Amino acid sequence: MRTIGSVLPLPSTDEAAGLSLWDFWTAGASWAAYSSARSALAALLAQRRARRVWLPAYACPALMEGAVAGGRQAAWYAVDERLEPRLEDLQSVRPGDAVVGIDYFGRPPGEDFQALARSQPDVLWIEDRAQALAPGPAWGAVRLFSPRKLIGVGDGGLLVAETELPQPSAPPSRTEAGAQAARAHDPEGLAPQTWFPAFQAQEAAFTVDAAAMSARTTKVLRGCAAQPLIDARRRNAGFLAAALADIALWPEPPAWPPLAFPILVPDAAAFVQGMAARGVFCARHWADLPSPARFAQAHDLSRRLVSLPCDHRYGEADMARIARAVREVQAGAR
The missing domain is CATH 3.90.1150.10 (Aspartate Aminotransferase, domain 1)
Structure with missing residues (x-):
């Protein structure tokens, strides 16, 4: 019996029938394509000279890694039992700070949080869409995507905004999606030993760097409807x-x-x-x-x-x- 879940297979790179993921996410805005979301976040915070970054208490370690790269200070705010931000913890946010909010599982935060973001334009509000395929209208000044969470690619961190964004200063450091390609050759998921160890190794190798997104991931995003x-x-x-x-x-x-x-x-x-x-x-x-x-x-x-x-x-x-x-x-x- 075939298995369900785990590593997403590498999709085909045929021309998209309809709006591609790339066009859907960028929608004519400025963009910058890095090797990972943590690298993209670190570059953005450096460009905007944010000294303090507010993170939700429910977050992945990679998010913090990107946030504190370069010696930035991390501050934390609580979430409730349904992952809604607790606004009282954000009363100490000051101009020049950055606040990261997560669209958990693709669900945008509630209207009160979004209203707070709109009311403080002198704060950098970053909408973490790593888990979000299509969460609806943007509430953050900058959107951050991590394509490999949603489709079978091996790398990628995409910044999207209406303002100028920092561009990668190094060529792609990753050119293959070996685990995802191997998973595509095992559609029933019956031989995880052929792809899961490779996937774990790929994930463990990510660091904060200035490398660009691989050409393969870019091609998939532009070719996937x-x-x-x-x-x-x-x-x-x-x-x-x-x-x-x-x-x-x-x-x-x-x-x-x-x-x-x-x-x-x-x-x-x-x-x-x-x-x-x-x-x-x-x-x-x-x-x-x-x-x-x-x-x-x-x-x-x-x-x-x-x-x-x-x-x-x-x-x-x-x-x-x-x-x-x-x-x-x-x-x-x-």
Whole structure:
């Protein structure tokens, strides 16, 4: 039986039928294409001379790596049990600071946070769209994309804005997407030993540098149609929302196409193992948070949140199988 989830396969680079991902994300604005999102973030903060960067307590270590590169100071703000920013923690933001907000799983933050961003134009508001395929109208002055989270490419960090952006000063350091190419040759996912170790090695090799995005990733983004990806993710997430509303992070069917479908369980680590035993590979976004332990809500979410695959590779039968596996793992844990 084929497996579900894990590494995305390298897609074809045929000409997009409809608006490409590249055009959908850039939409005629300025852009700068780096090897990774952390590198793009570091370059942006250096260009804007931000000395202090505010990060949400629920974030991946790579985001902090890019934020503090060059000796910048990191400050933190809390999120609630549904990953909404707590605005009271941002009362100390000052002109010249930068604030990073995350469109978690593709979902933009609430209107109160967006209104705060609009009210402080002397602060650099960065919209982290690493998990966001199509979150809706931009709320950040600069948008930051990480294509390899959403399609099967090996690198890439894309800045998009209406103002001048810093450009990479070094040629691409990555020219291959070996793990993603190997995954494409194993469509049933039955031989993870041929692609998963390579994927882990690729991910571990990322650093903050000034390298440009690879030509291969650029070609894929320019040749991959956006709308089919959006439609499939939204449709699959809608099925899971109906089947698993009682444990969903957000019970309502998503209006946005999510990176994955987030659920809350008592023990994420054990749950992921149980799902893997049933051939469904789930991620944890994120198992290790860089924020201080005093942000108890964020760290509790980290121990409980599991990301169910719902990407464009799959259809309703796959979502039904995922839902059944979830209930089986739940029953076994009782």
